[in-house]
Amino acid sequence: MKRKLRELLTAAGLDGDPVGEIRDGGFLILQNYGAIPPAVRKSGYYVWNRGFNVLLLGPDNAPRYFCKCRPIADANLERETTVLQAFNRDPDLRTVVPRTSGVRDGEVQLQVGEFIRGRPYEYTVARLTERAWVASMGQILDVARTVSTRAGSLLPGLLSAPAPATLRAAATDALTELGAAGLAEDALQVLDRALARAGSVPPLLQHGDLWPANVLGHHETWWLLDFETFGIVQVPLYDVYHFVRNCWTLREPDAAASTAWVTRLASDAPDAELCRRTILYQARQLGLGPTEAAGVLAYYVVDVTAQFMRRGARRTIWEPLMREVRAAADLLRGGAALHDAMFGRG
């Protein structure tokens, strides 16, 4: 192992000296997606500002630490390390996020975290019975809500504004980007009206990428992973929509490929009713009514699509999300209120 990496791992010192107990052959490079140091083109910008992860095995051959190695310019890892270290100080959150420390030098930044044993929810959700699915979704979303609620006091600097924000104002930039990408003017208008009608919601720091691959189940407890974008989205219920949509997609990939999720959510399908109930329950816990919940749905589909565009993802990646935006606009055409179309049947 490069001496610099060894020194950084030692300096991170999660449990004294993590390197000292790692034997030869106990160091695995995983998710090796970008060079460190990154390649710099003639123009000087980073070609690919990512890095790799490292799995360190302990003396008992079991995975002991999971480390993320990134170029120093990677702001996401810095954010995640700050967030996780803050959560580690909270006795309740210590049991749902991995113990973490961070260290950096002039070339590389390192995040060293305790390896969490468990099975990603991504691999179990499709095989669960309806009842087990709804129960587990509820448990996971409760954990995520606890994290978000505590984060407000643990990381007050992340909150961009303490006052409630109007959904319409929050979605303005995203709608402009969707318009530039070809979303029809009438669709933009009905979405804008729906967002205006939903009014404002109190800010709540969101995980931002809460999907089943970022949830580990172990001995009936749920661990949340990957907080690189934590707090960027501050609209409550955003994580709930993201999680429910992805769970349902994993359970019914064929239906997800053929019909927009928003359309299915508004349908009479049995799973749709389960999803709506889960969403409304979480909304109530957050003090939001059906109108606000429907407004956040419009915000979610608009924002998540625009986020992928901003990252420079190919059209094939964001086009399915654009279909969700169009589906939400279709529900609103003819003057229907989104909360009636979506939640009015219960």
Added chain:
Amino acid sequence: MDAPNAVSSWSDQALAELAARVRRGAPWRQALRELQPSPWGESAQHGTEDARGNWLWLVDLARWERALDVQGGIGTATAALSRHFAAVQYVDGTQSLVEFARARFCEDQCANVSCTQAGASSLPYGSGTFDCVVWDGALGRRVTGVATADPRAVLAAVLAECRRVLRPGGCLYVGIATGPPSGRVLPAGPILSTLVRMVLGVIRVVPSASWRQRVTRRVRRFEHLAVARAVPRELRAAGFARVQAYYIDPSFQQPWNIIPAGRRAVMAYERLQMTRGVLRPWLAWLSLHPVLFDCHAFLAYV
């Protein structure tokens, strides 16, 4: 092997065309893309290509001054080395590839890289010159100056030369894609070699193409065992004191995971791969893990 495109499989004509394009002033990425577009798109292509040098974080060197890329191809490994070492030498026996590499590093303003045309078995450097030598895609291309294509003879010739130019404490990286080149199986023991050759011979006469392909792939997997045993032996024979073996998964072109070639590391890795077959952990447990991976890498220290 060169990423993003397997230059090893390119004809001399294609390589000449590549050199001609950069000579005419085409940017090197564009020249490569025009000859063989990447299925992943430009950004993914360069991200993956850049990441191919991250094995350097596994290397334990006292000095990071001079590095050599043997059979450098389109310069992927050289580019990675140039970000870690003060001075990097690129060497290739093919004139058109050297021309391409010169254009590439000139365009990228890599002031610490210089390119030379030379065969891998007769490196034009004094003994003990480099801290690190890289031979990526070993046995993937014919070695200039070695009359035979016999893998054992090629390994012996090139590894001895790599050992010669390394300083004490220096490290050689050998990346090798399996199965080995057509013709002869590396000597993992005459019995295994003979068996694999016999089975491959029988498969060739079977009429069903899909069946033949499937079985050939399975038989080739047993050649991985041969590589895993033969290359460390050749490295030690060339005078390297310490050899560490790794697997690169899924391929050199997409080197997403680098796993130490040991039972416990492979088992830990396989446990993380939730979607793979149930047989793989068992093969790892039986220490047959070389058959699980198509790309092997070796770090050998002087």
